[in-house]
Amino acid sequence: MSTPTLALADLATYRPANRVPADYFAQYAETDELADSFMFRAPTFRHHATDGETSADMILAAARTLTDRHGTDYLDDVDIVLTHSQLPEVPVRGCGGEVAHRLGLRPEVVLDVHNGGCAAFVHMIELAGALLTARGGRTALIGLAQNSxxxxxTQEQVRGKAQAAIPGDGAAVATLRIGDGRNPVLDTVCRSYGQYSADMTSVAQPDRKYWEAGPGQIHIGFTESKIAKVLARGNRMVPEVAIEVADRIGVRPAELDWFITNQPNRxxxxxxxxxLELPEDRHPDTFDECGNLFAVGIPMTLDAAVDDGRVQPGDVVMMSAFAHAGDFAAAGALRWTGRS
Structure with missing residues (x-):
């Protein structure tokens, strides 16, 4: 018996209204040994969540686009809810339960997925398909929030650093269905490289653990050595998993209609x-408008390319990303047929 097809029924995204220009960070720029690094060449804009706007708030804002588009009962048959938050508001839990409750859902499975990082969208598609198949469910809702x-x-001690101008905030949701004929997921690959996990660190001056009180404000611990390692790994991993999926679905990488990746820098x-030997116009991005959205980068860019008519029915879309300092990578392909 063949395995039922998993399909991405639809997706929607949310950008906070506060659109922040690069000049905001330029006014605070400090002498930073990493200021000239290509890793930190700032996008023109990025969006910032408002004070008090939570991961759940942003995921619900994206979900409202789906219910506005399809009707208030569109999510009533959701069996599984998966969420990913870049910065969980409470260290010991994610926002999955709150999202399900506020949407009025009664799913059998609620799971907060933390380890996928910038590749979480593909990771969650694979997880949703496995859970739906194993449990006999039909519909999954995945929600992602970048809220850091x-x-x-923008913390006083962080906003002057070169790294500060790169990230933006936003959210995305997608519905996945078993047996739905639209937008079939052709294949996915997820790879874990645990040997690199410890290379992603948070730091403060003076040094402290993130849960300890102290005067230093937490930020990401970049050094020239770490940047070199991340560059080498990222350059290799994202094409590597994309080419693996392309080979498995029988499409030459250079013949892909669309290549959509995470958005760390130009x-x-x-x-x-x-x-992948692809021209720029087949590799859309949202970097200059949204900055680095981490896990939200792939769905934000796919949603934008669908909305403006670039992605057409029948197109093969390859999604690929790596996470953190290179401890995870994933790629997935789907054939776009239209919004359900």
Whole structure:
């Protein structure tokens, strides 16, 4: 018996109203040994969540687009809810339960997925398919929130650093269905590289654990050495998993209709499309409008490309990303047929 097809029924995204120009960070710029690094060449804009706007708030804002589009009962048959938050408001839990409750859902499974990082969208698609198949369910809702830009990177001690201008905030949701004929997921690949996990660190001056009180404000611990390692890993991993999926579905990488990746910076975007021998117009991005959205980058860019008519029925869309300092990578392909 063949395995029922998993399909991405629809997706929607949310950008906070506060659109922040690069000048905001330029006015605070400090002498930073990493200021000239290509990793930190700032996007023109990014969006910041408002004070007090939570991961759940942003995911619900994206979900309202789905119910406005399809009707208030669109999510009534959801069996599984998966969520990913870049910055959980409470360290010991994510926002999945709150999202399900506020949407009025009664799913059999609620799971907060933390380890996928920038590749979480593909990771969650794979997880949703496995859970639906194993449990005999039909519909999953996945929700992702990037909420650290306006909270971590605008702190007084952090906003002058080169890294501060890169991230933006936003959210995305998607519905996945078993047996739905629209937008079939052709294949996915997820790879874990645990040996690199410890290379992603948070730091403060003076040093402290993130839960300890102290005068230093937490930010990401970048060094020249770590940047070099991340560059080498990212340059290799994203094309590697994309090419693996392309081979499995029988499509030459250079013949993909669309290649959609996470959005860390312009140099990665250029290197990735060159590795797959794709022209720039088949590798859309939202970097200059949204900055680095981490896990939200892929669905935000896919949603934008569908909305403006670039992605057409029959197109094969390859999604690929790596996470953190290179401890995780994932790619997935789907054939777009239209919004359900």
């Amino acid at each position: 830009a306006g909270q971590v990177f 140099i990665f975007l250029r290197n990735w499309r060159e590795a």
